[in-house]
Amino acid sequence: MHRYFFFSGVFLFIEYLIHILGTWRFYQKSGINLWKVFIPIYNIFILLKTYNRSIWYMFLLLTPLTSIILFFILWMDLIHVFGRGRRKDIFFLFFSAGLYIFYINFFEKIQKIEKIQKKEDNTGILLAIIFSFITHTYVVQPFVIPTSSMEGSLLVGDFILVSKIHYGLRMPMSPISIPFTHNNIIGNVKSYISILRWPYFRFPPIQSIQRNDIVVFNFPKDSNHKIIDRKDYYVKRCIGLPGDLISIKKGVLFVNHRKENFLSKKQQAYLIKTENVPLNTEYLKNKMDIEDIELIEEKNDEYFYQIMLTKKKVIQIKNFFDNVVFIKKNIFPIHFKEDYIFPNHSGWNRDFFGPLHIPKKGELIKLNLKNIHIYNDIITYEKGKKINDPSERFYKIKNNYYFMMGDNRHNSYDSRYWGFVPEDHIVGKPILIWMSIDWDRKNPLNFFNWKLRWNRIMKKMN
Incomplete structure (x- = not known):
């Protein structure tokens, strides 16, 4: 926490220096004592009161993202009062990332205009955008x-x-x-x-x-x-918490040796065979909201499909279609090895996976040649380097990790393929x-x- 706010404080201080360097002549020409320009926060307060802005704008200084917005608002007010509030000036200010105000401050003759054309009041729109941005970000x-x-x-x-x-x-x-x-x-x-x-x-x-x-x-x-x-x-859905032991057997998930609770909306790949008449795919899509339908093969009036289904929809298809010969899960055999499964060289696949322990913050992991391929990604992430010789080393986990899976179990690129999610x-x-x-x-x-x-x-x- 302290490091984050220290970085934010340093960033805000740099913003103040940039603001002072780019606007001190504007303050001077406005009749404001130069010494006031160098007082942090107070110099912002002066400009807000001068240009009838609410002091609530001061809260934009609390984060780096919103403080940038505040300084651009103040700079637009300044250049407008000095006759530089045309559309092209605003364009130059934004697309030069603020450098345009330095050009005016150091190289242009500036003089405050007593009677200037009243600018269009877009405060409501501006506040709505700022509020939306803060809500979106925080x-x-x-x-x-x-x-x-x-x-x-x-x-x-x-x-x-x-x-x-x-x-x-x-x-x-x-x-x-x-x-x-x-x-x-x-x-x-x-x-x-x-x-x-x-x-x-x-x-x-x-x-x-x-x-x-x-x-x-x-x-x-x-x-x-x-x-x-x-x-x-x-x-994705978090199916494994820090410290859990997960495994998958015949496409069924086990967490800490317990079979997962029935999830009614979980989908898996099913193989379907029909005879004489193909499946009515339009009915499946429009009436049953089934989208992932793939015709695998068609021969001798036999049709083979792979479809992503929930258990409930499997029952509905069995009851509705008389031409269905069989419908069964498309489960990979235990000896089938998926090339991109996590961790590398494990020999697992999407339907036969684990057992795999999910690391927990503070745990002391005993590393060896059998598990280094599982934890080297974590060690690299936390320490910035791999351990080449793991022989009987211990490593203390610094973060909590999670295991994520998609509900569409056979059509999801998830932790089974790329590993743990750090907190x-x-x-x-x-x-x-x-x-x-x-x-x-x-x-x-x-x-x-x-x-x-x-x-x-x-x-x-x-």
Whole structure:
């Protein structure tokens, strides 16, 4: 905590120096004693009172992100009073990242204009934008579900609100960024300055992460972005807490040797064979909300499908379609090895996995040649280097870790493939589906085919 606020204090002090260097002549020409310019906070208060801004704007100084906004507001007021409030001046101010005010301050003749054209009062709009930005950054953030990895708990086209305070507000680690953007603007053009990086700090949580909570987090293996809070967002179900032992046998999850509780919306891959007549896929999609349907093979009037289904929908298909010969889970055999399963060279697959222990903060792990491939990622993350010779070493875990899986168990890129989620990667808890749109997944921008899922709009999430 102390390191975070120390970094923020240093950043704010640098902002003050930049502000003083770029505006001291404006103060002087306004008849303000020069010594007042050098008093932190008071010099901001003077400008707010001079230009009839509410002193509540002072609260924007509390965080690096909002303090930048405040200084730009004050600079716009200053250049307007000195006859530089035209659209092109505002354009130069923003797109020069504030350097334009230095140009005016040092190289232009400035004179306060007594009678200036009254500028349009956009205070309401400005405050609305600031309030929205603060809410988005520190309280609740909207997301859209782009993939089917969480069906049928979360559907493609669900728009959700995620609380950032339930699991403890994690303060931003990249203080300079474009508001309302995440990591990239267009292509690989980053929306933030990666040189500045704040230490990790999180406020105490309202509640801790519970087993089976749906959680939004930053993807630990995102190599394109080094700052934690700028890594890609993922949403999965937390099936393993720090200290848990997990395993999967024949596609069934066991936590601490206990079979998982029945999850009605959990989906798995099923193989279906029909004779003479193919499945009515339009009925499956439109009437039963089944999207992941793949025709595997067709021969001699026999049709083979792989479909992602819940147990409830398996029963419905058996009862509805008379031409179904069989329907069974598509389970990988125990000896089948998936190349990209976690950890490397484990010999596991999505349906036969583990047992795997989830590290807990403060645990002392005895390292050896049998488990080093499991914990080397953690050691590299926490210490910044790998251990090449693990012989009978002990390592103390510095963070809590979680194991995440998608509800669409056979169509989810999750912890089975890339490992644990560190606690500092946790973003928040989904609390509400505020909008849900059923769109064509092959052509989502075809607005004419969009349909509202009325039964999901404003649906509170458990």
